[in-house]
Amino acid sequence: MTSLPHLPEVVSREEWLAARKELLAREKELTRARDRVNAERRRLPMVRVDKPYSFEGPDGRVGLLDLFEGRPQLVVHHFMWTYDLDADGTEHPRDTGCSSCSSAADQIPARLRQLHVRNTSLVAVSRAPYEKLAAYRARMGWTFPWYSSAASDFNYDFHATVDDRVATVQVFFRSEAELAEKGTPWSAGMRGDYPGISAFLRVGDDVFHTYATFGRGIEEFHNCYPYLDLTALGRQEAWEEPVGRAEPLGLEVGGPGLRLPDEYDA
Secondary structure: OOOOOOOOOOOOHHHHHHHHHHHHHHHHHHHHHHHHHHHHHHOOOOEEOOOOOEEEEOOEEEEHHHHOOOOOEEEEEEOOEEEEEOOOOOEEEEEEEOHHHHHHHOOOHHHHHHHHOOOEEEEEEEOOOHHHHHHHHHHHOOOOOEEEOOOOOHHHHOOOEEOOOOOOOEEOOEEHHHHHHOOOOOOHHHOEEOOEEEEEEEEOOEEEEEEEEEHHHHHHHOOOHHHHOOOOOOOOOOOOOOOOOOOOOOOOOOOOOOOOHHHOOO
16 A cells, blocks of 8 residues: 555544545535436437347347337447458458457346346347357356347447448547547548447337437446446546556556456456
8 A cells, every 4th residue: 555656645534524525515416417417318309210120139030129128118238349351441250349348248237137127128239240249248158138230220320330331420429520620530440330328218119219328428337437436546547636546557448458358367
């Protein structure tokens, strides 16, 4: 402990309680703000899904309605896959998924029971062939439902795969023109899968798209961040304050130290 710089000040229990109460007031403000944003999220309009998407899973081909498993709500993790690319851009799926998406997926099984009793199903969907998904799922020991969307436009229509040769560009809700305006112009190197989460609602046999998020919008589902944010050392990432509190581990989403879940035991 003494080797770590910039540690918190050591104080009496009474002083700690006073400081904790000051922070508690700001935490309550954040909680109320989050409640307001959550309410605004529930008030978002929704879009009817009319296209007959096809997915491949353990029981063969199914439709989007089947992914609900009879429940009224569905959350889809857009699970990125990894590919090797030929010079002309032709993709060849590897045998493993994205390490960041794997970090999020490692936490899904424990959540299914609580989601199910709250009338909500959760599945992962990837563009890779189902046999690749099934083999990797077995390797990781995961039990959550996982489907391949390779035979449909699902990934492209919901912007979990972006390829200007296939569909209109939209990255994190920005069009090609908006990307250029923000200083990140579209290029061929940006083609491919993006991690994200989409939510759907079923009313009878009608399906509606109600929500989607990408980027930092899905970070709470990675790396146990909500727990780490409660600790003195935090996420141990380079951008965090106080600067120098903890040595960056490189385990952030896309970080150099992030491994596949079963590789940490090696």
